[in-house]
Amino acid sequence: MPKLTAVYHIAADAESIASRARALAVEQSVEMPVEAIASQSIRDDIVGTVEDIIDLGGGTFAVRIGLSLATTGNEPGQIMNMLFGNASILDDVTLVDTVFPAEMVSALTGPNAGIAGLRARARADRRALTCSALKPQGLSAPELGRLAAAMAEGGLDFIKDDHGLADQRYSPIAERIAAVAAAVRATGAGTTYIPSLTGTLDDIRRGVALARDNGLSMIMIAPMISGVATLSAIARDNPDMAVMTHPALAGAARIAPALLIGKLFRLFGGDAQVFPNHGGRFGYSRAECRTLAANAREAVPGKRDAMPVPAGGMTLERVDEILDFYGPDTMLLIGGNLLAAGERLASEARRLQDRVAAHRYGREA
């Protein structure tokens, strides 16, 4: 029977790691004393198994645990639960990777548009794509529309809402989506506007309907706030919509970002995954960012690939370095640094756009 494999890093010593690994396998499966389980088939098929233990040095061990597919029902929330539900409460355990059997991957949603679908929206076959963010919070819908118009005039491919924009009195979502979509459309630039949708599944469904009514083809969700099941249901029920994911509440320390954002958010339906680039104001390393991008783009039979979207304190000055690092299948998200241009926003956006279009890739990509 094929298993779902979870890879954890456990802080332990050489004497205790074997029993620590067994205890984790039990914690993440039956969560009770195995000797008290009467059923042989449960002991054989449902109890987690320790597949491998590797000493990484420094008191850290990589432990591979096999989990029963049947326990997940291929439901995204339950997959998170089986992978890291109780383990999240253990101080010494980090979830670093998973291996999903084909049967499970096949049952999951995956991206609707993929990199090709995002490139089609941007009418850009080969170069990296660009994106900026509408902020700050507190602006009215017409003010956000004016910012978006300047960014679209500058030729940006995508404009996303700040993830802090929700359904607030100063900018109710229906007004915001209508105003920004109209402002972008009026420029004739072909820029794709990505509204951020929040709240319950019902709220987000209403947001998708608003987006569609305003001619939009992409939305943004923060799966760790909305729940991964909400992401998956929205992606599944709206095959015409691409989904950008935001890493809010995704934590840094306990689930490896390359796994959670690069791999899982994609399998649950994300087309473009925002994540904090290395060297900005967040703590992700170059290696973590590289693996995250590789996971998003990795060939998975029957599933579209997804676009890595490095962000977080990025500047125009870093564009060449970032493009060399990530290569062309990348969407650059530069928010605050563009917005700081104030009245010169459209020309700064144009400068970003031109720089990306003119970039010649160096060694790294």
Add this chain to the structure above:
Amino acid sequence: MPKLTAVYHIAADAESIASRARALAVEQSVEMPVEAIASQSIRDDIVGTVEDIIDLGGGTFAVRIGLSLATTGNEPGQIMNMLFGNASILDDVTLVDTVFPAEMVSALTGPNAGIAGLRARARADRRALTCSALKPQGLSAPELGRLAAAMAEGGLDFIKDDHGLADQRYSPIAERIAAVAAAVRATGAGTTYIPSLTGTLDDIRRGVALARDNGLSMIMIAPMISGVATLSAIARDNPDMAVMTHPALAGAARIAPALLIGKLFRLFGGDAQVFPNHGGRFGYSRAECRTLAANAREAVPGKRDAMPVPAGGMTLERVDEILDFYGPDTMLLIGGNLLAAGERLASEARRLQDRVAAHRYGREA
């Protein structure tokens, strides 16, 4: 204008903490350079403000940041986003407490039943309440029903599903709820069965309908998997249902459990909050557990209180100590240790029940 106050612990040195705190206040509000914000009202009302910095020693500072109520729209997911969305990605920041203004508390759901409602279900005015868990995963619905019957015969007040039980082929949720509810009812014991509901908001709504159809009055949700907005919507739309919350995926390190589980889950609609007791196999300290319980029970005008449910590797032998620590407004959850009794499950459940009923509180409570 009243603010929402968030208290963070930041790892920093004395020279950098002031600028680090200001940067966090910006990160969790406008997330862009403040000098680039043209609007005076946004700079005055929306940008987060550093209210207080206290040196806790050892390179840790407690920082109080005031956030605009308007940015949250009083929506639970957006509240999590404003409190810890981007900050969750910062390695050096922990969210340790919040102070919600009355206007915000008033707009949130809060528990439907509260401690009094749970006591009414158990017909127990003063003593601590008891609970056990149906597991392991892999059992069929009739097998789970037989376990539940034994626990009910032993007189337990509540029986919850293991949080690993979802909608799995070996025990589909409709069969499980019907079988367990019927088995418990047949004992005539008055035990309340609490099914675990997973998946999307739609899935959980169907689960609530199943619960109600089977005469049940309480359900369990894992808010960090389902999304806190899902918890809140379910609690709000089903005032006859009490809600137990499960801490799966709630993490240990980055949001203080006393805040997330004791305070926020309650305000978002949880009546009974499961959490790992100190001295078990999870890392919560005695102080953290004490504060969590105090937060759950704290008097909040217009909101019901909530029942702390210590759990996680607990044994019958620890009952007296645990009761002395938490006092009578507590639901004891003992799962694996009871189930290990096998054929003697009903009599072990009875032993737990009698011990709780006979307990005379010592000094600590």
